[in-house]
Amino acid sequence: MTDPRWDEQLLLQYLDETLEPGPRDRVQRALQDDEAARVALRDIAEQAVVLADLERTGESRSEPSRSPSKRGLPVVLRRAIALTILGVVGWLSVTGLTGGIETGPRITELNGSLQWTGSSGRVDGDLVVGDVLQGGTLDSLSANSWATLEFDDGSRVTISGKSSLAVSAERRKELHLWDGALSADIAPQSEVRPMVIHTPTADLEVLGTQLNVDVGASSTLLNVNEGRVRLTRLVDGQVVEVPAAHQLVASVDGNEPLEPAPRPNVTGKWASRFIDDTSVVFGKWLPASLWLPGRLRATPLPHRPCGKKKTVVLHLAVVAVSRDESAAVILRRGSTIRVRGRMDAIFDTKIGFTTHWPRGGFAGKFEIVVPAAEIRLVDGEFEFVLELADFKSISKKFDSSLTGMELRQVWAVTVDEPVGLELVQVELLPPQETVRSKGWWQSVVEWMEDWWVEWASFEIAEPATDRSTRQDDPNTESR
Amino acid sequence: MSTFSEQDVLRLLMQSRDRISAAAWLVTGDTQVSEDIFQNVVVKALTREVSFEVEGAVLSWAFITARREGIDWLRRHGRESNGLDPVVLDLVSQSWLTESARDGGERVSALRECLDRLPDESRQMLRMRYYEGYNCGEVAETFRLGLNAVYKRVSRLHAQLRQCVESRVGRMGVEPS
The missing domain is CATH 1.10.10.10 (Winged helix-like DNA-binding domain superfamily/Winged helix DNA-binding domain)
Structure with a gap:
């Protein structure tokens, strides 16, 4: 039994910071020395959250809170006041003075394994297009999953791959990207109430722009493609504005300079480097040993595809292309992806990748199955050389033409079978010269495509001025 | 030594939900934010790569994570701390940890x-x-x-x-x- 003499009132005033310095110091000392005081504090905290939980989950037996001072008003008068308020709010909404009555964002596209956890703790794994999300966390659970949310004002946010995004219940335009990748196309916002995206290492205030955010364990990579974003680094509170066509990394190290850098040039060639875990999105990084180089080992991930009852176990390894690169890696006609790795037993293996449009924005996921019959192991090692043209889009929405898209992530996965899959190196190889030895018309087409890629890379370095003429909007693109 | 499965970790966290939320409330003073923080703790526990070997390790990690998230939230809202001494927060968390989930x-x-x-x-x-x-x-x-x-x-x-x-x-x- 705890000491009943402890004065809870002092504790409440202490928590509210309304005590004078003398009593405040006494409470502070008591909390350090007197267990009864700590038990009282603990009980207050438990009582507060349990009461809130009862109210939140609707287990409350009484009606919602109402000001006692208004209880005495006649019912007719109360209804008249309510109607008047509704009318005024409606008028303000129509005239745009309030920015409209906001609801939560609506799912407009989804694929793969997704899960919504509402603020009451209820988990929903059967999301469908049209669901409205209010107050909770949306998790994209596997490499090939994604979801696009659309707000009332037309702003669109896409998370893809292993990502976790919390949507505020009160402030509809407040998002928390705890992990993973987000691409956002934000409509112009009010300066006094911008969209805010929080990450573990930075806060981003967005007034209307196109941006991509990649969140790792200790850093946030921001790419601004259009508009301007105000970034606050949490470790030291330093604020910097990131203009269009620039990028910035905000990490937990406050000693690192916080200066936006121009968006880099493009390259058609890339190779993973598993010298550390910087580029690891999912899987276990294994350091180099005497006989083996550094590599990425697939780790298990339970996965229940939307609409399916059976949960499968993916053995998944995902590597980021963009996280440690100073240049945007662009796909070209005739490019190939070479994957070298190890496995203990031969099994069907899926290789896939995520793309963005050249000037930002999620552009789809593509994958290919390498059947067990086509896998050759030499001393436990395999090598796949895969033509881009052989990859299939996971969703019909995205065209299978990949020329000019930016490569963001590559993954390898086996389903249900833990075959010890490890990635030793993943490469994007530029087109071979022999690919060009075709008919003159084919050569002209390819030359024009290459020119388009170069033109797009030039545009990356220039701030776009007219959002209405964007070529990279997935909804209007007709390629 | 055997490690806790995802299901075990989830069960343990759900059993201690109110106490973890209460630890976050002591930092933030906001019950809605505390609930959000608890959910984030669960997500982090299920997606992190380090395994837990004993019940105490799960809860100890959860209380520390909840408190850190609470401090992050305060900073994002322009406040350094809520005035509670970190030593006091440690001692209160200890009293939760020494109590069994049951x-x-x-x-x-x-x-x-x-x-x-x-x-x-x-x-x-x-x-x-x-x-x-x-x-x-x-x-x-x-x-x-x-x-x-x-x-x-x-x-x-x-x-x-x-x-x-x-x-x-x-x-x-x-x-x-």
């Missing part, structure tokens, strides 16, 4: 029953303060009471709830008035 669960279960038996006006006062997020000054205005009177009533309610919980856990059957 004992803690029984206490919270008793608390739910006690809260449900509170008189309407008392419940309304606590609801305004802790669920709707009004400070005691605003509660005093709404109830047309003095600030000190509200502090007295709220603190008395806390004391009654504590006695009610202790009585129920000790099967003595005392209820709040």
Whole structure:
């Protein structure tokens, strides 16, 4: 039994910071020395959250809170006041003075394994297009999953791959990207109430722009493609504005300079480097040993595809292309992806990748199955050389033409079978010269495509001025 | 040594949900934010790569993570801290950790029953303060009471709830008035 003499009132005033310095110091000392005081504090905290939980989950037996001072008003008068308020709010909404009555964002596209956890703790794994999300966390659970949310004002946010995004219940335009990748196309916002995206290492205030955010364990990579974003680094509170066509990394190290850098040039060639875990999105990084180089080992991930009852176990390894690169890696006609790795037993293996449009924005996921019959192991090692043209889009929405898209992530996965899959190196190889030895018309087409890629890379370095003429909007693109 | 499966970790966290949220509340003073923080703790526990080998490790990690997330939230809202000494937060977390999940669960279960038996006006006062997020000054205005009177009533309610919980856990059957 705890000491009943402890004065809870002092504790409440202490928590509210309304005590004078003398009593405040006494409470502070008591909390350090007197267990009864700590038990009282603990009980207050438990009582507060349990009461809130009862109210939140609707287990409350009484009606919602109402000001006692208004209880005495006649019912007719109360209804008249309510109607008047509704009318005024409606008028303000129509005239745009309030920015409209906001609801939560609506799912407009989804694929793969997704899960919504509402603020009451209820988990929903059967999301469908049209669901409205209010107050909770949306998790994209596997490499090939994604979801696009659309707000009332037309702003669109896409998370893809292993990502976790919390949507505020009160402030509809407040998002928390705890992990993973987000691409956002934000409509112009009010300066006094911008969209805010929080990450573990930075806060981003967005007034209307196109941006991509990649969140790792200790850093946030921001790419601004259009508009301007105000970034606050949490470790030291330093604020910097990131203009269009620039990028910035905000990490937990406050000693690192916080200066936006121009968006880099493009390259058609890339190779993973598993010298550390910087580029690891999912899987276990294994350091180099005497006989083996550094590599990425697939780790298990339970996965229940939307609409399916059976949960499968993916053995998944995902590597980021963009996280440690100073240049945007662009796909070209005739490019190939070479994957070298190890496995203990031969099994069907899926290789896939995520793309963005050249000037930002999620552009789809593509994958290919390498059947067990086509896998050759030499001393436990395999090598796949895969033509881009052989990859299939996971969703019909995205065209299978990949020329000019930016490569963001590559993954390898086996389903249900833990075959010890490890990635030793993943490469994007530029087109071979022999690919060009075709008919003159084919050569002209390819030359024009290459020119388009170069033109797009030039545009990356220039701030776009007219959002209405964007070529990279997935909804209007007709390629 | 065997490690806890995802299901074990999830079960343990859900059993300790109110206590982890309460630890976050001590930092943020906001019950809605504390609930969000608890959910983030669960997501992090299920997606992190380090395994847990004992129950204490799961909960210890969860309390520390909840507190860090609370501090991050304060910083994002322009506040350095809530004034509570980190040593005190450590000691309170320790008292939660030394209690078994079963004992803690029984206490919270008793608390739910006690809260449900509170008189309407008392419940309304606590609801305004802790669920709707009004400070005691605003509660005093709404109830047309003095600030000190509200502090007295709220603190008395806390004391009654504590006695009610202790009585129920000790099967003595005392209820709040």
